[in-house]
Amino acid sequence: MTNPLRLESLEALDAIDRHGSFAAAAAALYRVPSAISYTISQLENDLGVAVFDRSGHRAVLTPAGRLLLDEGRRILTATRELGAAARRVADNWEPELRIAVDGLIPPTDLWPAIAAFGAEHPAINVRLTEEVLGGTWEALIDDRVDLAVGVADPPAGAGVRRTAYADVAFAFCCAPHHPLAERTHAVTEDELRSHRAVVVADSARRLSPRDAGLLDGQPRLTVASMASKVAALEHGLGVGHVPRAWVAEALAAGRLVELPLERPREAAQTWLLWRSGAPGRALEWFIRRLGGDRDQPMPRASQMRS
Amino acid sequence: MTNPLRLESLEALDAIDRHGSFAAAAAALYRVPSAISYTISQLENDLGVAVFDRSGHRAVLTPAGRLLLDEGRRILTATRELGAAARRVADNWEPELRIAVDGLIPPTDLWPAIAAFGAEHPAINVRLTEEVLGGTWEALIDDRVDLAVGVADPPAGAGVRRTAYADVAFAFCCAPHHPLAERTHAVTEDELRSHRAVVVADSARRLSPRDAGLLDGQPRLTVASMASKVAALEHGLGVGHVPRAWVAEALAAGRLVELPLERPREAAQTWLLWRSGAPGRALEWFIRRLGGDRDQPMPRASQMRS
DNA sequence: CCAGGCGTTCGAAAAGTTTGAACGAGTATG
DNA sequence: CATACTCGTTCAAACTTTTCGAACGCCTGG
Numbered sequence: 001m002t003n004p005l006r007l008e009s010l011e012a013l014d015a016i017d018r019h020g021s022f023a024a025a026a027a028a029l030y031r032v033p034s035a036i037s038y039t040i041s042q043l044e045n046d047l048g049v050a051v052f053d054r055s056g057h058r059a060v061l062t063p064a065g066r067l068l069l070d071e072g073r074r075i076l077t078a079t080r081e082l083g084a085a086a087r088r089v090a091d092n093w094e095p096e097l098r099i100a101v102d103g104l105i106p107p108t109d110l111w112p113a114i115a116a117f118g119a120e121h122p123a124i125n126v127r128l129t130e131e132v133l134g135g136t137w138e139a140l141i142d143d144r145v146d147l148a149v150g151v152a153d154p155p156a157g158a159g160v161r162r163t164a165y166a167d168v169a170f171a172f173c174c175a176p177h178h179p180l181a182e183r184t185h186a187v188t189e190d191e192l193r194s195h196r197a198v199v200v201a202d203s204a205r206r207l208s209p210r211d212a213g214l215l216d217g218q219p220r221l222t223v224a225s226m227a228s229k230v231a232a233l234e235h236g237l238g239v240g241h242v243p244r245a246w247v248a249e250a251l252a253a254g255r256l257v258e259l260p261l262e263r264p265r266e267a268a269q270t271w272l273l274w275r276s277g278a279p280g281r282a283l284e285w286f287i288r289r290l291g292g293d294r295d296q297p298m299p300r301a302s303q304m305r306s
Numbered sequence: 307m308t309n310p311l312r313l314e315s316l317e318a319l320d321a322i323d324r325h326g327s328f329a330a331a332a333a334a335l336y337r338v339p340s341a342i343s344y345t346i347s348q349l350e351n352d353l354g355v356a357v358f359d360r361s362g363h364r365a366v367l368t369p370a371g372r373l374l375l376d377e378g379r380r381i382l383t384a385t386r387e388l389g390a391a392a393r394r395v396a397d398n399w400e401p402e403l404r405i406a407v408d409g410l411i412p413p414t415d416l417w418p419a420i421a422a423f424g425a426e427h428p429a430i431n432v433r434l435t436e437e438v439l440g441g442t443w444e445a446l447i448d449d450r451v452d453l454a455v456g457v458a459d460p461p462a463g464a465g466v467r468r469t470a471y472a473d474v475a476f477a478f479c480c481a482p483h484h485p486l487a488e489r490t491h492a493v494t495e496d497e498l499r500s501h502r503a504v505v506v507a508d509s510a511r512r513l514s515p516r517d518a519g520l521l522d523g524q525p526r527l528t529v530a531s532m533a534s535k536v537a538a539l540e541h542g543l544g545v546g547h548v549p550r551a552w553v554a555e556a557l558a559a560g561r562l563v564e565l566p567l568e569r570p571r572e573a574a575q576t577w578l579l580w581r582s583g584a585p586g587r588a589l590e591w592f593i594r595r596l597g598g599d600r601d602q603p604m605p606r607a608s609q610m611r612s
Numbered sequence: 613c614c615a616g617g618c619g620t621t622c623g624a625a626a627a628g629t630t631t632g633a634a635c636g637a638g639t640a641t642g
Numbered sequence: 643c644a645t646a647c648t649c650g651t652t653c654a655a656a657c658t659t660t661t662c663g664a665a666c667g668c669c670t671g672g
Contacts, residue, residue, distance in 0.1 A: 005313070005385050005386070005388060005389045006313065007311070007312065007313050008660095021617085021618065021619085022618075022619055022620095023617075023618065023619075031660095031661070031662090032661065032662055032663070033618085033619065033620085034619085034620075034621080034622090034661075034662070034663080034664095035660070035661050035662075036619090037619060037620060037621085038620095038659095038660070038661080039660085041620090042659095042660095046389075047389055047392055047393060047396075048393065048396075049392050049393055049395075049396040050396065052619095054619075054620090056669090057617095057618070057619090057668070057669045057670070058617095058618065058619085058669090059618085059619070062396070063395050063396075064392045064393075064395040064396040067388075067391060067392055067395050067401065068388065068392050071384075071388045071391070072388065074384070075381060075384050075385055075388065078377075078380070078381055078384070079311045079381055080311070082311065082373075082374065082377045082378065082381065083311045083352075083353055085373060085377070086353055086355050086357075086370045086371075086373055086374050087353060087354065087355055087370075089355075089369050089370040089373050090353075090354075090355040090356065090368065090369075090370040095373065327648085327649070327650085328649075328650055328651095329648075329649065329650080337630070337631090338630065338631055338632070339649085339650070339651090340630075340631070340632080340633095340650085340651075340652080340653090341629070341630050341631075342650090343650060343651060343652085344629070344630075344651095345629090347651090348628095348629095358650095360650075360651090362638085363637070363638045363639075363648090363649065363650090364638085364648095364649065364650085365649085365650065
């Protein structure tokens, strides 16, 4: 049993319903009424089903006709969209762009770019995932994302290109009611060691996980994301370094306090990474927007962009 | 811009991918290779997009071709299914049958019938909702469902037909640690009045709600469903009548105890209801299966069917 | 009752598809 | 390195399908 349904029949059905009569539909399709009659009776023959009830003066849809009309419209739409999507792909626009943002960068950082992209290219989907440390790199290498944003120390790796993204400065924080908050002078490493550190777990599935900026012997609370880490710090569960952009508001509101450190952690240079090879145009759009001119990959002086 | 995509092109594309070459696809479609060439180049012209890369010996899909193939298959499937669905509708099978089951009946009661129906008619969807008292009737009248199962006192109403369903017997229950559980002799109405009754709220949205089997002046806890009522009783929040089928297991396990009543509530006759008019065949199937021979609507002697 | 719109039917004309043969190009096989 | 085979394309001719235009019968509204 081969496919017994023609798109032209559905198109005709749609036009008839839209314009109210065979004659009007014919006019709308720049055809003669008999052609519409022919198309519909062909549909009815193919299907072995009455689509219109002609017992009255004007033809009226049967229940089966109603179903064909309603569902047929979905098929027509899908078909038209498929045509458009194919054209876009041929023009090197990806149907979907997948972006991983590293825990160092608040995802809100990307919203303006994503909103602007969505306004320009409403038909292209953007999928944003959040990863931590090696997980961001791994998502790119494993082809789970097309663009990695805010990776701090990308391993040397063939097949990956990069351009500078933001410098991320850290604040060493704890809750106001945390014992360390009493301190007025810079905290030494020895003092630190007796307080629990909140750390974010590397989200790598495959590569060996690494932890960042930790003193040996310090007790830990490991959480899954930077957002959880901030929440944990606010609840006084420990201390830790957090990118300033993540805690600016909490510091201003007094939910967290910043502690001076004897050896403060220096700002981290972060990168925009993508696989080399022919990038799609959506990827190029984001590289240009987020990374600026990628032919001059130099570290940016700014901290986080808002 | 009219629709520039033909189903035959997608069909050809599918056949080429499935059989590995233009020639094999042609054979599978009982056509000559040049016809396939023609169809594909027509697709490429319509779309203005290369679907195959012919630079090598064998034609190989471009990314756009890949998209057309993958998405095109979905469209082909949808189209075929639409044809089949239209035939079913013309044959008086509903695309979806909506059933409301009254709170008196455990929904599990219907599972065997629904499973059997699904096995016979896998393409017809069944939507099961749960309603209480007037809500069941109202869902039917408002055309939110096609069949109402287990309605106890259907109001006289034109345009509705019915046949007997199960007789529902009630058990008056409370938790074993409830004060009334101490009683060894039949409970009088006066005694009852001082204990909270758990009642199920009528789910009617429009019609005036009614409450069943309540003594005036008795404090109440109103819950949304029979399942909640059973749970409330088990937690000792009150007392109340429950259809035996809902609590057989809880009584056997000792999570509830049955109390003898001075004036026990008599079993309720329940009905299967549907709107009169030409019933679809799925509806007929369920009426026949659940209600037996509907030309002899007589109360059934059994209690609940399992 | 008449004018006008509706949808169908039919033969003829137009448009579109399929065919088969010929061709060039690539790939296995000996 | 021939040879035989398969692949996909092109082209004119045969064929099929769709569209057209005119004629017709039906119903509705004035």
